[in-house]
Amino acid sequence: METLLVPMICKVDKVIQETPDIRTYRLKFRDEGMMEKFTFLPGQFVEFSLLGSGECTFCIASSGTRKGYFDCSIKKAGVVTADIHTSIEEGDEVGIRGPFGNWFPLEDIKGKNLLFVGGGIGLAPLRSLIQYCIDNRSDYKDFTILYGARTSADLCYKDEIKEWQDNKSLKVVLTIDKPEDTWTTHVGVVPKILEEIVKPVIENTKVITCGPPIMIKYTIQSLLKLGFADKDIITTLEMKMQCGLGKCGRCNIGSTYVCKDGPVFTNEQLKNLPDEF
Amino acid sequence: MSVETFVTDKAGLITFYEAIMASHETYAPVEKFGKFDFKQVKSLAECDPESPIAKTQSIKPLFFPRSAKVMKYVATSTGTEVSEVDEDPLAVKRVILGAKHCDARALQVLDKVYNWDYIDTDYQKRRENTVIISTRCDKADTHCFCTSLDYDVENLNAMDVLVVHGSDGKVYIKARTEKGSTLLNTEVTRHASRVTEEAAAPDLKKQYEAFAGSFRLKMDYSEVNSKLSKIFDTPEFENVSGNCVSCNTCAFVCPTCHCFKISDEKIKDTGLRYKSYDSCNNGYFTLMAGGHNPRPAKYRRWRQRAMHKFVYYKERFGENLCVGCGKCTIACPVNISIFEVVNQVAVGSRQ
Numbered sequence: 001m002e003t004l005l006v007p008m009i010c011k012v013d014k015v016i017q018e019t020p021d022i023r024t025y026r027l028k029f030r031d032e033g034m035m036e037k038f039t040f041l042p043g044q045f046v047e048f049s050l051l052g053s054g055e056c057t058f059c060i061a062s063s064g065t066r067k068g069y070f071d072c073s074i075k076k077a078g079v080v081t082a083d084i085h086t087s088i089e090e091g092d093e094v095g096i097r098g099p100f101g102n103w104f105p106l107e108d109i110k111g112k113n114l115l116f117v118g119g120g121i122g123l124a125p126l127r128s129l130i131q132y133c134i135d136n137r138s139d140y141k142d143f144t145i146l147y148g149a150r151t152s153a154d155l156c157y158k159d160e161i162k163e164w165q166d167n168k169s170l171k172v173v174l175t176i177d178k179p180e181d182t183w184t185t186h187v188g189v190v191p192k193i194l195e196e197i198v199k200p201v202i203e204n205t206k207v208i209t210c211g212p213p214i215m216i217k218y219t220i221q222s223l224l225k226l227g228f229a230d231k232d233i234i235t236t237l238e239m240k241m242q243c244g245l246g247k248c249g250r251c252n253i254g255s256t257y258v259c260k261d262g263p264v265f266t267n268e269q270l271k272n273l274p275d276e277f
Numbered sequence: 278m279s280v281e282t283f284v285t286d287k288a289g290l291i292t293f294y295e296a297i298m299a300s301h302e303t304y305a306p307v308e309k310f311g312k313f314d315f316k317q318v319k320s321l322a323e324c325d326p327e328s329p330i331a332k333t334q335s336i337k338p339l340f341f342p343r344s345a346k347v348m349k350y351v352a353t354s355t356g357t358e359v360s361e362v363d364e365d366p367l368a369v370k371r372v373i374l375g376a377k378h379c380d381a382r383a384l385q386v387l388d389k390v391y392n393w394d395y396i397d398t399d400y401q402k403r404r405e406n407t408v409i410i411s412t413r414c415d416k417a418d419t420h421c422f423c424t425s426l427d428y429d430v431e432n433l434n435a436m437d438v439l440v441v442h443g444s445d446g447k448v449y450i451k452a453r454t455e456k457g458s459t460l461l462n463t464e465v466t467r468h469a470s471r472v473t474e475e476a477a478a479p480d481l482k483k484q485y486e487a488f489a490g491s492f493r494l495k496m497d498y499s500e501v502n503s504k505l506s507k508i509f510d511t512p513e514f515e516n517v518s519g520n521c522v523s524c525n526t527c528a529f530v531c532p533t534c535h536c537f538k539i540s541d542e543k544i545k546d547t548g549l550r551y552k553s554y555d556s557c558n559n560g561y562f563t564l565m566a567g568g569h570n571p572r573p574a575k576y577r578r579w580r581q582r583a584m585h586k587f588v589y590y591k592e593r594f595g596e597n598l599c600v601g602c603g604k605c606t607i608a609c610p611v612n613i614s615i616f617e618v619v620n621q622v623a624v625g626s627r628q
Contacts, residue, residue, distance in 0.1 A: 003361060003398065003399065004395060004397070004398075005347045005348070005539060005550070005552060006347060006348045006359060006361055006550075007359065009356075009357050009359060030356075049541075051350050051352050051357060051359075051541065051543065051548055051550075052352065052541055052543030052548045053541065053543075054539075054540070054541050055539055055541070056566070075567075077565075077566035077567035078565075078566025078567060079566070080566070081566055093352070093356060093357040095357075095359065213569065238565065238569075239563070239565075239571070240562070240563045240564065240565050242537075242538060242539050243537070243539070245394070245395040245397075246390075246393065246394050246395060247390060247391065247395070247397065247535070247537075248536055248537050248538070248539075248555070249535065249536035249537075249555075249557065249585075250536065250555075250562060250563060252581075252585065252589065253571075254584075254588075254589050254592075255588075255589040255590070255592040255593040260394055274509050274584075275509075276571050276572070276577075276581075277571050
């Protein structure tokens with residue numbers, strides 16, 4: 001086990017300030033051969049070390065279809081993430097273990113309409129799948145992204161969202177919680193906009209959602225009210241993790257290891273877990 | 278596997294142990310401040326292979342150390358160099374004398390979690406290179422309840438060599454595995470004579486029955502398993518966990534608890550990463566950056582502890598995550614007994 005806990009060194013290729021408290025770190029393995037071997041699928045995560053400060057769990061926010069790098073988007077939320085924001089700059093080195101966990105059910109969503117529902121930093125894991133699906137666009141039918149944040153400044157990936165808006169094969173709906181002078185589109189929490197504006201087609205649609213726990217909760221309630229089946233609602237869980245290997249016991253919910261059996265679950269699977277997340 | 282049984286007397290057993298110590302790296306219970314912990318020993322004068330169960334730590338730290346270095350690293354402005362730490366001192370060929378049955382059994386339970394999906398190769402190597410010699414207890418201690426659990430204490434095969442004190446000063450030494458058989462064939466034959474299984478059986482049975490009759494605590498754990506799984510929301514967990522000071526001692530002495538944390542220590546450019554024991558009773562165990570904690574209350578953490586031991590691990594790996602050794606109860610500073618907790622929650626009465 002100890003050997004499995006030793007990270008590999010990555011160089012920070014680029015730091016992007018997404019919002020006042022979210023930065024995206026674009027990473028490349030120092031050992032170039034490693035980048036070839038590091039294959040991952042949307043939904044998987046890594047253990048990210050700022051050596052001396054600690055190790056944290058972050059989803060991979062980019063898709064393996066975009067070669068030569070991977071992204072982690074990190075919100076300043078605790079001790080290690082604050083240290084990461086303060087001390088990591090382009091050219092610095094960090095430790096990475098992974099990829100870990102399962103991935104979004106790529107076979108199940110093929111040939112379906114896709115509806116992504118994201119909130120705040122919750123767009124990060126969805127972005128990996130969105131990029132993957134854009135890069136395999138012909139495999140899917142209608143493609144809708146609903147994304148919300150507290151304020152317009154808190155919207156992540158602003159440049160990339162513009163690209164999505166310019167892409168005629170995607171429908172992008174953005175919302176913020178409260179009105180702002182310069183904001184001309186939707187205002188309201190994500191579940192409300194989902195029900196009132198997006199009004200999704202239920203048949204043959206898979207919904208992939210991630211955001212703050214409270215948003216996920218109300219989004220799932222809205223989706224069920226709209227008539228979606230539990231098996232067609234897919235989310236990715238945030239739990240405290242450390243080893244990523246199904247050993248350290250931290251991420252257990254009942255007999256489920258979120259780090260191994262998840263982090264991606266359908267609502268059908270979530271319903272069978274003890275109410276502890 | 279050939280089952281081999283030898284018979285000798287106490288003097289023969291001592292000679293057998295001394296022969297092992299002379300030719301193998303040996304660990305046995307060593308006393309310090311009235312308590313016993315497993316240490317490397319060279320002679321019987323240093324240790325007591327029949328140390329009292331209530332005062333002896335488990336053998337788990339010889340396979341899963343309390344706090345182990347994962348790696349060291351040097352991080353300077355020119356780059357980061359990571360190195361794995363020195364040779365694993367626990368991976369050498371070795372013999373453990375005086376492991377209690379419950380502690381030997383605990384390793385069989387731990388094997389399940391260490392060998393699923395990602396294989397913990399360090400643990401596995403330590404297991405493979407160790408021969409475990411275990412003496413069957415003659416009497417249960419106040420907090421023992423191994424015979425209540427779902428494993429066969431009488432025919433336990435978790436040790437490589439079984440030692441039983443029979444009648445009239447006779448001592449039986451039995452191989453339980455190939456590793457044990459190899460050890461006996463090189464070390465015991467000079468000090469003991471072979472007996473047939475049939476000849477030894479009545480005396481072994483008699484000893485086991487006397488032992489099994491000495492338990493204060495008895496419960497049907499198959500009933501506990503099924504009842505606990507249906508009462509996630511019972512308020513009883515609040516009642517039973519009230520005195521807990523969340524010190525995690527129960528988990529640290531438990532032979533089956535295996536939760537750990539990873540932590541860094543860095544001074545100037547040089548750092549160490551450790552893997553150390555942790556516990557689900559710890560209030561920070563599931564606390565996430567940003568403040569969300571799925572188990573913010575003590576009763577929820579106690580529920581996790583009880584459920585993981587008697588429901589979740591059983592569902593996942595087919596075993597209770599408890600061997601009935603009573604170590605947690607003995608060590609608890611506020612006298613919480615897992616036996617009583619589970620009994621009260623699942624069955625609804627104190628014993």
